[in-house]
Amino acid sequence: MGCDAGTVAAAIREAAAVITEHRDELVKLDQAIGDGDHGENLKRGFGFVLARLDESTPDTPAAVLKLVATTLISKVGGAAGPLYGTAFLRAATAVGDAAELTPELISTALQAAVDGVVARGKAEVGDKTMVDALTPAAKAQGATVAEVLRAAADAAEAGAESTVPLVARKGRASYLGERSAGHLDPGARSSALLLRSFADSA
Amino acid sequence: MGCDAGTVAAAIREAAAVITEHRDELVKLDQAIGDGDHGENLKRGFGFVLARLDESTPDTPAAVLKLVATTLISKVGGAAGPLYGTAFLRAATAVGDAAELTPELISTALQAAVDGVVARGKAEVGDKTMVDALTPAAKAQGATVAEVLRAAADAAEAGAESTVPLVARKGRASYLGERSAGHLDPGARSSALLLRSFADSA
Amino acid sequence: MKKIINDPTTIVADALRGMALAHPGLLRITEDPAVVARADAPVRGKVAIVSGGGSGHEPLHGGFVGLGMLDAACPGAVFTSPTPDQVQAAVTQVDGGAGVLLLVKNYTGDVLNFETAAELVAADGIDVRTVVIDDDVAVRDSTWTAGRRGVGGTVLLEKIVGAAAESGADLDTCERLARAVVGNVRSMGIALTAPTVPHVGEPSFTLAEDELEVGIGIHGEPGRSREPMADADTLVAALLDPILDDLPFAEKSRVLLFTNSMGGTPLLELYLAHGIAERLLAERGITVERRLVGPFITSLEMQGMSLTLLRLDDELTALWDAPVHTAALRWGV
Amino acid sequence: MKKIINDPTTIVADALRGMALAHPGLLRITEDPAVVARADAPVRGKVAIVSGGGSGHEPLHGGFVGLGMLDAACPGAVFTSPTPDQVQAAVTQVDGGAGVLLLVKNYTGDVLNFETAAELVAADGIDVRTVVIDDDVAVRDSTWTAGRRGVGGTVLLEKIVGAAAESGADLDTCERLARAVVGNVRSMGIALTAPTVPHVGEPSFTLAEDELEVGIGIHGEPGRSREPMADADTLVAALLDPILDDLPFAEKSRVLLFTNSMGGTPLLELYLAHGIAERLLAERGITVERRLVGPFITSLEMQGMSLTLLRLDDELTALWDAPVHTAALRWGV
Ligand SMILES: Nc1ncnc2c1ncn2[C@@H]1O[C@H](COP(=O)(O)OP(=O)(O)O)[C@@H](O)[C@H]1O
Ligand SMILES: Nc1ncnc2c1ncn2[C@@H]1O[C@H](COP(=O)(O)OP(=O)(O)O)[C@@H](O)[C@H]1O
Ligand SMILES: [Mg+2]
Ligand SMILES: [Mg+2]
Numbered sequence A, B: 001m002g003c004d005a006g007t008v009a010a011a012i013r014e015a016a017a018v019i020t021e022h023r024d025e026l027v028k029l030d031q032a033i034g035d036g037d038h039g040e041n042l043k044r045g046f047g048f049v050l051a052r053l054d055e056s057t058p059d060t061p062a063a064v065l066k067l068v069a070t071t072l073i074s075k076v077g078g079a080a081g082p083l084y085g086t087a088f089l090r091a092a093t094a095v096g097d098a099a100e101l102t103p104e105l106i107s108t109a110l111q112a113a114v115d116g117v118v119a120r121g122k123a124e125v126g127d128k129t130m131v132d133a134l135t136p137a138a139k140a141q142g143a144t145v146a147e148v149l150r151a152a153a154d155a156a157e158a159g160a161e162s163t164v165p166l167v168a169r170k171g172r173a174s175y176l177g178e179r180s181a182g183h184l185d186p187g188a189r190s191s192a193l194l195l196r197s198f199a200d201s202a
Numbered sequence C, D: 001m002k003k004i005i006n007d008p009t010t011i012v013a014d015a016l017r018g019m020a021l022a023h024p025g026l027l028r029i030t031e032d033p034a035v036v037a038r039a040d041a042p043v044r045g046k047v048a049i050v051s052g053g054g055s056g057h058e059p060l061h062g063g064f065v066g067l068g069m070l071d072a073a074c075p076g077a078v079f080t081s082p083t084p085d086q087v088q089a090a091v092t093q094v095d096g097g098a099g100v101l102l103l104v105k106n107y108t109g110d111v112l113n114f115e116t117a118a119e120l121v122a123a124d125g126i127d128v129r130t131v132v133i134d135d136d137v138a139v140r141d142s143t144w145t146a147g148r149r150g151v152g153g154t155v156l157l158e159k160i161v162g163a164a165a166e167s168g169a170d171l172d173t174c175e176r177l178a179r180a181v182v183g184n185v186r187s188m189g190i191a192l193t194a195p196t197v198p199h200v201g202e203p204s205f206t207l208a209e210d211e212l213e214v215g216i217g218i219h220g221e222p223g224r225s226r227e228p229m230a231d232a233d234t235l236v237a238a239l240l241d242p243i244l245d246d247l248p249f250a251e252k253s254r255v256l257l258f259t260n261s262m263g264g265t266p267l268l269e270l271y272l273a274h275g276i277a278e279r280l281l282a283e284r285g286i287t288v289e290r291r292l293v294g295p296f297i298t299s300l301e302m303q304g305m306s307l308t309l310l311r312l313d314d315e316l317t318a319l320w321d322a323p324v325h326t327a328a329l330r331w332g333v
């Protein structure tokens, strides 16, 4: 079975479940160095995504990704809403009108997504943000969709872990200065969770 | 040595010390069934009394009692300020221009004091107020000033203790209804403290 | 105890100094005895309205001094009624020759101290009247007890009587209106947490995470009963029902609804509670014609709220709408 | 967590419903998307001033909607910036044809969401400008970080720019004035306790009885450092010194001093702190010409305070004094 709109929609549903499951963890991480809403915001956003997917499943992968993008942008708020929204929007544009996603298209989409996050948020690797998880993930290659996504998830998890010792220079955690060190960045963690769930769905 | 103005002033100074010493206890009692200020208010009031006695010692017992009365009335506030103020004012009037207080005058003064409190506050015995300590104390008789005051102190302590099981019908504790039972009334306690300190000074 | 203070024994004087600096054109504040007066007092020929009570309920009473409300307020120590010499000084400062009305919350201490002051100023030949407010339905009333407390209704009383005095009403009229407000206003409050009195240093009572005090006063006195914590719908109904039953407020009554924060309850929760109260009143066919929402009579940092309902007629409504310019309440000017 | 709410996920909508009922003639509130707008919007020919941000800071921003201040506010979820469609809806509702100025507090989320909204409404042919406020001196600024936060200065910004728009100033003038305020306003805050975000259910951080957070924001983010608790003189100086050094405010500067409660700090303490701040400024030869004291930008029930200093000139002073009629700030009307 190829990676068509239905498959992408199913992966998104699975991702929504994973976010809901990890809501409290993300809230706790954000409470330590931010304002404690990251898990709740994403949960709310993906809740709306599910509701929209229930209404109708778009008929291309790009259309699914665009539905996710516009929903996150209009429903999440906070930093993560526009950042993840932009990521999905750029990914949608990158895959064009393909009926099925190939491994190459996945790689292209991942790179487009992280470029979008950087364009919006101006963060670099090492600033202790989701960019630290997404940047290495976007380099993932593989012979199958599953392989690419597995590599991306592995890289994102490592990238997320790498945020622990960092002093934040972007986002709310940056207000803490040195006190932000020693904590896992919530956005990096949610990025790793999303990619792992995509890999598991593939 | 007779009970002249100097003796009365010394007894008042001693009473001020006792109140200061028991400030926290009175605060705690008032916190349980009132608003927690009784100890602080009396301490503040007797602090001003001491300051005024330092300026000049009045030359009759009545003048000392009147100084205490006006100071408490103008500096204490709350229920206890006017009530104790009235008590001392009535006592002052009762002893007239006597140069020394006799046992009989002490008895008369005590009765006048409690009558004043009742006139102002309209409380009866059993309402769980200072009246429960002062009313039995005012019945005290004796051959010497010390004897009268000792009897008054004993009666006041017993009267204060008797407030514990009562349901308050006057003052702030009355708002608690049944929940006021099981607590010692702070005003009854301070009355007993004052009379015991007078007895000890005699 | 964590508070932004220097010394618990000077907190009221220190705060009054800051208040005077914050409202230079509006207030004139003396420290000994402590009196907050209108900057333009005495206003010749106007009935002077004077109130006061323990501190810790801010903005009550000092925040309600100004045009169209109080001429002076006497701030006592925290949660302690003011002394007669404060009241006497206030009356002397603001008496404009048309008489003075004392508005007193029904607490033994307040009543006794204002009573003493009234005797003193009457002896000076000033025509002084006293109206005592006792709007708290949480307290069961009887001639054998201290009676009900004065709580949220006090704010409405001060506004309405202040407007009458400002408009030139004489002392009889002001007193009549004050009694009309007292006769038509009822309140009830709850506490979610206890306040900490600065000179005590510890919370006035302790509540578990799932408990609240129902029928609380504004002095950290424990309430009438301790109940399990509930949702906002339940809490608001528990506040409103005894108020409605008491007067009683009937269908087609026109009312002012005052939703008050005890200090620590944020505006977000207060608006939420206000919305529920309006809905419940609408369901009973009672018309909310005016409203006031905010922390106007507080108990230091205590979390909790109270509801106050005043039955309106055209006269009271017009006086409520009249211009007012104080630190805490201002409109029309 | 003990709060007067029904459900943490509907708290903002529930509160907005109550707010609409509380201020019928003043506000028009839509729930989806959530927008608090002037009842008389759009005002034809007037520049529209729109702001917004996470909820939990009440009265900011909805309490500042009305004549002479904001045309609309977009309340996000608690401590979460609003979404672009809220901002877009607000702009569409209040655009009077003379352009729209967005006032945005400098947080990544707020900036990104307002930016997106600005793109969307610009595409609809509306002349929209954005001014970002970043007055919090507690945060060390650099082009490499998210920069300073927008805090207390926001209230002054909204008042002054709102007055300009009300008086008929065009979009360029409003934008210039907004930048003038941002360039001349500085703030700093402390927290004595943490707020509890309803959907989290636990305090955002824990402080011992003898600790406070210095350089706190308004979202329950921990501050820059944790310090031992101190007396009011020390705390106020610790807030004021970094503000004065930053701009810098010089001798003979004319300023507006805004002493703000974070919510849970009672007015008694706030006036006390205000008095100290005025004294310290007087000692430095700085003239306090205007002041604002109260809980105007809060962090739910958090105890703490902030100081904001705005350097005044005649133009800003006149705009500050101009009439305003909102739920939380009202004078001259
Ligand atoms: N400028 C930025 N670029 C990339 N990611 C960012 C940026 N700012 C914040 N983030 C990410 O957003 C996460 C916080 O998201 P969230 O809690 O939803 O927003 P907010 O900080 O507005 O409450 C951070 O953990 C971080 O990974
Ligand atoms: N009506 C009254 N008659 C006699 N004593 C009273 C009356 N009301 C209160 N008291 C006494 O006053 C005491 C409380 O005094 P205090 O705490 O100083 O005043 P407040 O209640 O105003 O805070 C009570 O414990 C009680 O003994
Ligand atoms: Mg967050
Ligand atoms: Mg007491």
Ligand SMILES: [Mg+2]
Pocket (backbone or CB within 6 Å): B035, B037, B078, B079, C054, C079, C080, C081, C109
């Ligand atoms: Mg008291």
Ligand SMILES: [Mg+2]
Pocket (backbone or CB within 6 Å): A035, A037, A078, A079, D054, D079, D080, D081, D109
């Ligand atoms: Mg947030």
